[in-house]
Structures are given as structure tokens and as C-alpha cells.
Amino acid sequence: MxxxxxxxxxxxxxxxxxxxxxxxxxxxxxxxxxxxxxxxxxxxxxxxxxxxxxxxxxxxxxxxxxxxxxxxxxxxxxxxxxxxxxxKADRKEEASKKGNVIQRSVRTLGDVFVPIIPVLVATGLFMGLRGLIMQEQILALFGLTTDSVSDNFILFTQVLTDTAFVFLPALVAWSTFKAFGGTPIIGLVLGLMLVSPSLPNAWGVAGGADPLYFMGFIPVVGYQGSVLPAFIAGIFGAKLERVIRKRVPESLDLIVTPFLTLLVMIVAALFVIGPIFHTVEEYILSGTLAALGLPFGIAGLLIGFLHQIIVITGVHHIFNLLEIQLLEKFGNNPFNAIITASIAAQVGAALAVGLKTKSKKLKALALPSSFSAFLGITEPAIFGVNLRYGNGQILQYILVNIIAIGAAFALTWLFGFSDKQLESKKIAE
The missing domain is CATH 3.30.1360.60 (Glucose permease domain IIB)
Incomplete structure (x- = not known):
């Protein structure tokens, strides 16, 4: 065995x-x-x-x-x-009946967004790699400048970095159909319809281009990069498909079910769901940016303190929607920068236990857990090491955080910032 x-x-x-x-x-x-x-x-x-x-x-x-x-x-x-x-459908249906409304909702968000994370992580790595390669100092090592880089190379990097976000509604609709018991390929096509090149591009409209107007007052645009419209359309689409399938004769199911599902849902998505939930999405994003803009590092203190506590509850997947919005809108994710610090703290604590303990079993648990946390997966470190052995050390915990804050403050004060940097930045801009 x-x-x-x-x-x-x-x-x-x-x-x-x-x-x-x-x-x-x-x-x-x-x-x-x-x-x-x-x-x-x-x-x-x-x-x-x-x-x-x-x-x-x-x-x-x-x-x-x-x-x-x-x-x-x-x-x-x-x-x-x-x-x-x-x-699998029966398991999802049974699981959906257990737990309270919040637990079921968060579990559903996890079912939808977790499968998408690997491609977004890969895309993020591509973005970081392109940013590194296109630095003037790096290009200079090869005798190049930003102006001398081949247009074909730029195009190739854009394929790597832009594709997942251009077709994000297709990924979300596919995953939502799958999570809610629909046929994933129908969800994929519905999502692709939301970013059809026949529609005015969402980014173009944001830059001043005109949307299409139906009946003289309903603006219709593509939903490149949007999450909520595709997510809500996926929920209703999967449920509609199951309703239709139960009522259509088996001999006609292959043709009639996808036809009616796509027809009804693309009309609903473009004229009702899209406009409403794209607006909701903008409000969520605005609220997040307001929170991140709080002065005196309050946003960092709050998010850094709460994030790993929320991971313990298992509902942290709810942040995936927020992070996807930030990346799509701005090409950066300040929220992730803050939670990375809290993740790094889990790494350090688990690593210290792994190196200090003489217990072979605990060492075999703590060291791999710290490596996993280093890659962003902190549950093994939290549940296997830090929560298990850290509950009686609240004073030390507070002291460590005070030292961390003091060290960061002192280093930044002494070496990390000066008004000269501010002036040079203004000149550069």
C-alpha cells in the first residue's frame, strides 16, 4: 500500500x-x-x-x-x-444545503473563483517578468533601449499578459456554470459573448468612444475585465439551463437547451444584468480604494491584522473578486501588497519553530508549512504550527508586532525616504 x-x-x-x-x-x-x-x-x-x-x-x-x-x-x-x-453535481447540491447563508455564499464564491486563480497568478508573473525585462537598466545589459525593442516582442508579451483579463468574463461564466450545475461550455460561450468584438470595447467606451444604444436609452458595451456581470449571468444561466433541460424532450435537448439558454441569457446579460452589476462593481471598487487611501497607514493596520484571522474562517476567497477588480482596472494590487506582509509573518513564525524544535515530527510539519506559506498558502502554517503552539504567547505576539512596526519605521526614517527623492520624482514626471 x-x-x-x-x-x-x-x-x-x-x-x-x-x-x-x-x-x-x-x-x-x-x-x-x-x-x-x-x-x-x-x-x-x-x-x-x-x-x-x-x-x-x-x-x-x-x-x-x-x-x-x-x-x-x-x-x-x-x-x-x-x-x-x-x-459531483449531487455533492454540490448537498453541500449547498449545509451551513448558514453566509457560509454557503462564501463557499460558492470559493467554488467559482479558486479554479481561476492559477491563470491569474500565471498572468501576474508574466506581467512582473515583462516589467523587469523592460526596465532600462536591464535592457542596457543587452545593449538595448525601450525604443529598440522589437514590436513583435511587445505583441508577444501582450498576448501573455492581456489574454486572461480580456476574456475574464468567459473564465468567470465558465466556472460559475460549473459550480452551479450547468454545462461549463455553455457558460464559456455566454462569457465570450459578453466580450464579443462586435460590441463596443469597454475600455474604448471608458476612453470616450460611444456605446450602442438600444431603444434609444439602454447603453450596451462589452464587459472586458468585468467580474460581477459574468458571475450573476452565470448563476442565472446555470439555473435556467437546468429548468429548460427538465422540460425539453430528450430527443431535442442537444439543440433546444443550449439555444434557449444562450438566447435568454445574452439578452438578460446585455440589457439588465450587465448595466446593473457593472455599476455595483464600480461602487465596490471605489469603496475599496477609499479604504486603501486612509491616512497614517490605517488601511495596512486593519487589513494586515484581519486578513489571517479571516483565513482561519475559510471565507478569504471573498477577496478574490476584489483583487481581480484591482488588477483589471489599474494593473496593480495594493491590497495584495498589504496581506503579503501578514503572510510573511506566518512564514517567519513557522520557520522559527521548524528550525528550533528537536521534534522530528514537528520539524517535518513546520518547515514544509513555512515554505507553503512563502508561496502564499498559509493554512498549513496557521493550523499546523502557529495556532497550535502560539495561543499562550499573546504578550510575545504583541511585542513582536511592536518591534516590527518600530524596525520598519526606523529603517524608513533613516534610509527609506527623503524629500530629495520627492523632488527628483517631480522632476522626472
Whole structure:
């Protein structure tokens, strides 16, 4: 028996056996188990299993923290054992009934936006790489200037950095249809319709171009880069498709269901859903920018303090929508810069435990957890190390934060900023 298969079987046994498991799913780091009887779970036994970094109940699920990569392999073994005897749609429908309204809503947001994250991360890396390469100092190393870089090379980099955001509504609609039990390819086509080149480009209209007007007063534009219109259209579209499918004869289903779904939803999306929720999206973005613009570093203090607490609850995926909006609108994400500092704190704490402890088991847990946190996935460090061993150290925790604030202040005061930099920046601009 392979190690991962052994771990999968041990987890199943520790949560009460296959008879106590209703269904199993997973996200980037967690095995999410829907159980029939919570009392049958042996919490201590679960946490003692190799590769398990913690376990807890959240959003109506028993969530076992395994970490990136590992969770996929353990899930495959659980699936092979035969625990998941229901379909994916049935599992989603059953899961949607558990937990309160907020828990169900946040879980749904996670189901929609988590699958999109890898391509957005890749796109962000491409943006960073292009920004690095196009620096004058870097180009000078190869005897080049910004004016001498080939237009074809610029075009190639634009394909890498712009595609995901140009077709973002298609990605969102595809993922939303999938999460709500619709046919993903129909969602993909609906999303592509929202950014059809036949419509006035959203960025062009923002720059002064004219939208199309239907009935003389309804403005219609493409929704390049928008998230909410595609998300809401995806929800209604998936539900509409299921309603139509139940009422259409099987012999006509292949033709009639996608035809009616796309026809009804593109009309609703362009004339009703799009205009309303694009406006809502703008208000959310404006509110976020106002919060980020608070003086005296208040935004950093609040966001940095609250973010990792919110990660503990598992509802942090709600921020994905916000971060996507910031990237699409401005090409940068100041929110991420703030939460990166709180993530780095988790890295340092878990790394210190891993290097200091003489326990081989704890070392094997803490060091990989700190590396995972370094890549942005902090749950293993939080649940496996920092929460488990840090609860009795509140005074030290406060002291560490005071020292961090003081060190950053002192270094910035001494070396990080001067009015000369301000003057030189004004001259450069």
C-alpha cells in the first residue's frame, strides 16, 4: 500500500469510516468532508496522521489541512477507495444545503473563483517578468533601449499578459456554470459573448468612444475585465439551463437547451444584468480604494491584522473578486501588497519553530508549512504550527508586532525616504 493510500484510509477511519462520510471534495489545501455524524470523528487521531497539518469544522464541512499538491494526491486515493459514490453535481447540491447563508455564499464564491486563480497568478508573473525585462537598466545589459525593442516582442508579451483579463468574463461564466450545475461550455460561450468584438470595447467606451444604444436609452458595451456581470449571468444561466433541460424532450435537448439558454441569457446579460452589476462593481471598487487611501497607514493596520484571522474562517476567497477588480482596472494590487506582509509573518513564525524544535515530527510539519506559506498558502502554517503552539504567547505576539512596526519605521526614517527623492520624482514626471 502506497503512503498516500495509507493516509487516505487512516483519514477515512478517523472520521468514522465510509458509512459516516456523505461526500468528499477538496480545494487548494484542504480535504473537505461532509459527514453524517460529527460525534464519530476522532479529532486527536486525525491530527496525528502523517501529512495532516490540522483539522476543524467550517462552513458545514470537516476540513483536513494537507497543503498544496498533497491534498490532490490524497483526494485521488480517497476517490479510488470508493468514498465518492455520488456525482459531483449531487455533492454540490448537498453541500449547498449545509451551513448558514453566509457560509454557503462564501463557499460558492470559493467554488467559482479558486479554479481561476492559477491563470491569474500565471498572468501576474508574466506581467512582473515583462516589467523587469523592460526596465532600462536591464535592457542596457543587452545593449538595448525601450525604443529598440522589437514590436513583435511587445505583441508577444501582450498576448501573455492581456489574454486572461480580456476574456475574464468567459473564465468567470465558465466556472460559475460549473459550480452551479450547468454545462461549463455553455457558460464559456455566454462569457465570450459578453466580450464579443462586435460590441463596443469597454475600455474604448471608458476612453470616450460611444456605446450602442438600444431603444434609444439602454447603453450596451462589452464587459472586458468585468467580474460581477459574468458571475450573476452565470448563476442565472446555470439555473435556467437546468429548468429548460427538465422540460425539453430528450430527443431535442442537444439543440433546444443550449439555444434557449444562450438566447435568454445574452439578452438578460446585455440589457439588465450587465448595466446593473457593472455599476455595483464600480461602487465596490471605489469603496475599496477609499479604504486603501486612509491616512497614517490605517488601511495596512486593519487589513494586515484581519486578513489571517479571516483565513482561519475559510471565507478569504471573498477577496478574490476584489483583487481581480484591482488588477483589471489599474494593473496593480495594493491590497495584495498589504496581506503579503501578514503572510510573511506566518512564514517567519513557522520557520522559527521548524528550525528550533528537536521534534522530528514537528520539524517535518513546520518547515514544509513555512515554505507553503512563502508561496502564499498559509493554512498549513496557521493550523499546523502557529495556532497550535502560539495561543499562550499573546504578550510575545504583541511585542513582536511592536518591534516590527518600530524596525520598519526606523529603517524608513533613516534610509527609506527623503524629500530629495520627492523632488527628483517631480522632476522626472
Amino acid at each position: 502506497s503512503e498516500n493510500k495509507k493516509i487516505a484510509q487512516e483519514i477515512i477511519n478517523a472520521v468514522g469510516g465510509q458509512d459516516n462520510i456523505d461526500s468528499v471534495a477538496h480545494c487548494a489545501t484542504r480535504l473537505r468532508i461532509m459527514v453524517n455524524d460529527n460525534e464519530q470523528i476522532d479529532q486527536e487521531k486525525v491530527e496525528s496522521i502523517d501529512k495532516v497539518k490540522g483539522a476543524f469544522f467550517n462552513s458545514g464541512q470537516y476540513q483536513v489541512i494537507l497543503g498544496t499538491g498533497t491534498v490532490n494526491r490524497i483526494y485521488e486515493e480517497v476517490d479510488k477507495i470508493g468514498v465518492n459514490s455520488v456525482t
